[in-house]
Amino acid sequence: MTYLVCYSPHKDDIGAIDLACQFARSEHDTVHALTVVPRGWETAVAGDTDRDFEQWAAQEGAASAAEALEVLARHTDVVSTATWVAGRSVPQAVCEQVDALGASLIVVGSGENGPRGYVTVTSKTDRMLHSAAVPVAIAPRGYRPVPDSRITRVTMGFRDDDASWTLLDLVASICARIGASLRLVTFAVRPRRMVVSAMRDDESDIFAQWKSQAQAGLDEAVTHLRDQGLVDVEAVLAQGRSWGGAMDSVEWGREDVLVVGSSSTHKLAQVFLGSSAAKILRNSTVPVIVVP
Structure with a gap:
């Protein structure tokens, strides 16, 4: 290769x-x-x-x-x-x-x-x-990995949709082959509060329900991977009031790489960035792999 x-x-x-x-x-x-x-x-x-x-x-x-x-x-x-x-x-x-x-x-x-x-x-x-x-x-601007280092941890952006599940098995097989750990991350960006105070509680309830569903999806993915024999796997629900805040809430190392999938709704077969992937890219301090 x-x-x-x-x-x-x-x-x-x-x-x-x-x-x-x-x-x-x-x-x-x-x-x-x-x-x-x-x-x-x-x-x-x-x-x-x-x-x-x-x-x-x-x-x-x-x-x-x-x-x-x-x-x-x-x-x-x-x-x-x-x-x-x-x-x-x-x-x-x-x-x-x-x-x-x-x-x-x-x-x-x-x-x-x-x-x-x-x-x-x-x-x-x-x-x-x-x-x-x-x-x-x-690669981030000015990227300098540890000399003679390898990729030791792969973080995958997980959306709990069909495209993410397909990508999950591919990334897991690569991690198993190179001996890297796998971390699944779903980014939970809290929407800005609306001016009308009567709607704030509804908005918070909706966000809390979404987080619960996202965590359930992560737990299911971890169970699936461990059933497949991949032991070194974890899941994180990264929260923030902005994409930058959500990214900063996750610990990143010098031997990390982040994998995101392209838009699952676009008709093109090539790599096409959706809004979420584009925001993740702009706020990443580690190398990002965009997969079609």
């Missing part, structure tokens, strides 16, 4: 490569770093302008691949390669290479304009999330 990591020579953040190697180390798999450079026009323009541009792009691609190999060489226990391709669209070129390499996961970094330590989705990553047929992992 190959993890395809997107590498840009113009960014100081190498968190995506570190994350890809952390995944590969956990599964004894390989990492392939890919740089996408601009492609020249199909028809030549104004003398040798187009040819000069293509030569420049080729030099940039070759230099970037060499630089990626130097970074990858720090992970001496991970088998890795690096190449470059020319493309008009970075997301399209990456998805084409997924098919060519048989990659099982795309790994990208966060945007440079987002807060350090949090996941930030760039416009390119957003387009990739809407077109990728394989899961996409996003």
Whole structure:
């Protein structure tokens, strides 16, 4: 299995490569770093302008691949390669290479304009999330795992719907294979109180009933996993008055990864973020894997 990591020579953040190697180390798999450079026009323009541009792009691609190999060489226990391709669209070129390499996961970094330590989705990553047929992992900005570490705990966002139950068995099998513990989390974000005081009690009762149902779903999932032989599993109902508060109420470690499913109601087969998954992404301080 190959993890395809997107590498840009113009960014100081190498968190995506570190994350890809952390995944590969956990599964004894390989990492392939890919740089996408601009492609020249199909028809030549104004003398040798187009040819000069293509030569420049080729030099940039070759230099970037060499630089990626130097970074990858720090992970001496991970088998890795690096190449470059020319493309008009970075997301399209990456998805084409997924098919060519048989990659099982795309790994990208966060945007440079987002807060350090949090996941930030760039416009390119957003387009990739809407077109990728394989899961996409996003490293927080400035991600630095423990050197030579593996993934030791997987946290899965659990909605207690058909899509979550299907994803649950997949994630559980991976945890069993790599020796990681599994934690299920349902995020309970309390709605803002309404102005009319007469409706506050009804609103609180509805939220309390929803929490009770959510906890029952978590308990059922834990029982199901333990019946399947997965012992190291726990469940958390994370509460908060905002998505950030709910995320902060959960303890996160440097060897954690968070898995969320894409929208279960969208007709597209590719990764499509629903509102809940998008809010979880923006407030995450650990790597997030979005699964179609």
